[in-house]
Amino acid sequence: MNNIEVGAYNTMKVCRKVAFGFYLDDGAEGILLPIRFAPQGLQIGDDIKVLIYHDSDNRLIATTQIAKAVVGDIVKMKVVEVTKQGAFLDWGLMKDLFVPVSKQLGGMRLGAEYLVKLYLDEMTGRVAATEKIDAVLKNDNLTVKEKDIVSLIVYRQTELGYAMIINNQHIGLLHTNEIYRDLVIGEKLEGFIKTIRPDNKIDVVLGKPGFQKVEDEGAKVLRLLQEHDGYLPYHDKSEPQEIYDFFGMSKKVFKMTIGGLYKQQKIAFTKTGIQLIATD
Numbered sequence: 001m002n003n004i005e006v007g008a009y010n011t012m013k014v015c016r017k018v019a020f021g022f023y024l025d026d027g028a029e030g031i032l033l034p035i036r037f038a039p040q041g042l043q044i045g046d047d048i049k050v051l052i053y054h055d056s057d058n059r060l061i062a063t064t065q066i067a068k069a070v071v072g073d074i075v076k077m078k079v080v081e082v083t084k085q086g087a088f089l090d091w092g093l094m095k096d097l098f099v100p101v102s103k104q105l106g107g108m109r110l111g112a113e114y115l116v117k118l119y120l121d122e123m124t125g126r127v128a129a130t131e132k133i134d135a136v137l138k139n140d141n142l143t144v145k146e147k148d149i150v151s152l153i154v155y156r157q158t159e160l161g162y163a164m165i166i167n168n169q170h171i172g173l174l175h176t177n178e179i180y181r182d183l184v185i186g187e188k189l190e191g192f193i194k195t196i197r198p199d200n201k202i203d204v205v206l207g208k209p210g211f212q213k214v215e216d217e218g219a220k221v222l223r224l225l226q227e228h229d230g231y232l233p234y235h236d237k238s239e240p241q242e243i244y245d246f247f248g249m250s251k252k253v254f255k256m257t258i259g260g261l262y263k264q265q266k267i268a269f270t271k272t273g274i275q276l277i278a279t280d
Contacts, residue, residue, distance in 0.1 A: 004031070006052050006060065007071035007120055007127035014046045024050065024062055033062040054126045055095060068092040071127060074117045074153055074168050076186030079108050089116065089129060103130035115155070115186045117168075137171040139200040144170065146193050147209045154187045164191070164204050172202035179206075180244040207253075217249050217257045222266065222276070230276035235269065 004010055004026050012024035012031070022038055023030030033050060042048065050062035051070070068091055069075040077089035080096055087108040088096035099108065099116060108114060108131075116129040117136055130136075133155075144150055144166060152174075153165040161175040162183055174191070195203040208216060224247070225232055234243060236258070240251040247254055258274055261267045268275045 004052055004060075005071075006054070006125060007118060009049055009051050009070065011047050011049050012062070014042060014044050014048065017044055024048070026060075031060050031062050033064070037062070037064045039064065051093070053093070053095065054124075058124075058126070063093060065093050069118050071118045071120055072168060074115065074133060074165055076113050076115050077129070078113045079110050082108060082110050089114075097127065097129050099129045099131065103128070103132055105131045113186070115153070133165070137165060137169065139170050139202065142170060142196065142200060142202075143167065144193050144196075144202070146196055148193045149208060150191055150193060150204070152189045152191045152204060152206070154183045154185050154189070156185065166193075166202065166204065170202060172204040174204050174206065178250075180240065180250050207249075217247070217253055218261055220247065220249075221254075221257055221261060221274075225267070225274070225276040230278070231270075231273060233273040235273055 004012075012026070014022050014033075015025040015030055016023045019035075020032075021035040022033045022042060024033055031052060033048070039048070048064070050064055051067055052060055052062055055061045068077060077091070077097065079087050080090050081088040084101075086098055086100040087104065088098055091097040097118070099114075101107075114131055115133065116131050117133050118127060118129050120126070121128045150166050151168070152172075153168075155163040155165050155171070157163075158173070161173055161179060164172045164174050166172045172193070189206055190208070191204045191206045192209040193202060194205045194209075197203075221232075232246075234246065234254070236255050238251070243249065243251050243254045249257070258267060258269075262269065266277055268277055
């Protein structure tokens with residue numbers, strides 16, 4: 001099998017057509033793409049992007065369906081079946097994703113959602129999932145640095161805020177004073193690395209770092225002003241929750257943003273809010 005990644009998307013070439021589908025070139029006998037998943041007009045010699053996984057008969061099979069996750073991803077999924085051997089999760093494919101009992105934390109319930117990581121089982125080579133995520137989150141050898149923009153997953157609530165999964169690899173902390181809306185376990189967000197401590201503990205913040213964030217938020221404020229006839233009833237004395245509910249930003253970022261817009265002579269301050277300055 002030539003560089004085929006099971007549990008991931010691969011770009012493969014169509015090598016032959018049969019009545020029930022197309023075989024894709026894997027350097028051996030080929031991997032079947034069933035006819036129901038083949039796009040109209042597919043021809044021998046075409047390249048196509050497919051997900052490769054094992055079917056119920058333990059044969060590799062290809063699909064153009066969009067899975068909810070691939071190997072290495074951490075994602076929240078719903079339990080659709082529970083057996084003595086384990087639970088099955090809705091993967092978004094015709095075949096459900098298996099979580100062995102040994103990979104569960106306290107037993108999974110039908111209809112409930114759980115945060116899991118997808119992996120390749122060493123014994124079978126099949127895609128499976130584990131709820132035991134702590135074991136795969138390591139900060140020993142960091143692949144991030146301060147100010148890096150990263151993907152975050154809300155992991156669990158702590159006394160200091162929320163533990164956040166960073167790029168599916170590391171663990172960090174989003175402090176309570178940096179949170180301005182309700183968070184949901186398993187929610188995916190964009191953020192950046194605020195601080196890396198000597199012991200490799202990481203503090204993260206939602207949004208983008210520094211001036212890039214303020215610049216982006218400045219464009220948002222100007223757009224909202226234009227959409228509201230050039231005036232908004234918000235200022236540096238407004239409540240933080242009011243600001244977050246309307247602008248989707250913290251009060252600190254809001255004050256920095258309107259300060260920058262004022263210096264650029266794009267807005268004026270009034271007693272009750274901010275006013276867009278008309279330009280020719």
